[in-house]
Amino acid sequence: MGLKGKLIAEKEIKCHGDVFHELFRHKPHDISNITPHHYHGCDVHHDHAGVVGSTRTREYTHDGKKKSMKIVLEEIDEEKKLLKFKAVEGDILELYKEYSVSIHVDTEGDVHVVIWTIDYVKAAEDVVDPVSYLQLAINIIQGIEDHHANAEKKKKKGMGLKGKLVAEKEIRCHGDIFHDLFKHKPHEISKITPDHVHSCDVHEGQFGTVGSVLSWDFTNDGKKESLKVVIGEIDEEKKLVKFNVAEGEILEKYKEFVSAIHVDTKGDDHVVTWTLQYEKVREDVPDPISYLELAINIIKDIEAHHAT
Structure with missing residues (x-):
């Protein structure tokens, strides 16, 4: 596993x-x-x-x-x-x-x-x-x-200019943990993976509600960054949460940037899929591979923290 x-x-x-x-x-x-x-x-x-x-x-x-x-x-x-x-x-x-x-x-x-x-x-x-x-x-x-x-x-x-990056990871802990964290308790993620995520605060609305605005502080590729995201979609059946970036350094490079996390569970097998969908502001902007690597590191830390 x-x-x-x-x-x-x-x-x-x-x-x-x-x-x-x-x-x-x-x-x-x-x-x-x-x-x-x-x-x-x-x-x-x-x-x-x-x-x-x-x-x-x-x-x-x-x-x-x-x-x-x-x-x-x-x-x-x-x-x-x-x-x-x-x-x-x-x-x-x-x-x-x-x-x-x-x-x-x-x-x-x-x-x-x-x-x-x-x-x-x-x-x-x-x-x-x-x-x-x-x-x-x-x-x-x-x-x-x-x-x-x-x-x-x-x-x-x-x-x-448009692209999509996807990481699909089999995990040892139950997938509901991931969905619950990103939907209801994103502020707890910084305690689990402090080297990557430093904080998550609510600016408008509340955790777990579509349309709410969250602020994230994190380290990407050795540099500290911050961004505001709007919860764009929650799908309980798919165990999916989608975040649309509304503010932050990332929008200097990408006109649009959407992050979606969902969980597939079949029997004892749990798979987390993290998708980054983006549109560059110009051709010479690199594809956000470092953000995909950040996503994988966050998945690993959450898995290690919760795996029994």
């Missing part, structure tokens, strides 16, 4: 989504030419690229170190423009017993969204969640987008 997880990055892109599907299915060797700082080579073994069951070795740089990974193409869905790869050899399996990546593209009219999902099982509890691999994925998406986006689409205001 507590070793399984999922990380997701959804990125709106300015180029056509078919470019991504074609590259990762049929032309993986071209990706190293497009984003050489991250991918350095791709060798296909046994079968042709783009065939279920085919294997390829990917060389890449992660956290400043050159690494390699052998992966097998497990699934192709042309309708969804989805590819699923599973790691079968490489440095990454020293940390994770299982590690899979899914890449698929959603297209609605002129809007194209790449969704990169990492499913993993840690080899031990003290292994870090692979947030840095999600950052690598975002960098690769950005590199491919910059390479292929044409000048006309770059002129379209707002294109490529």
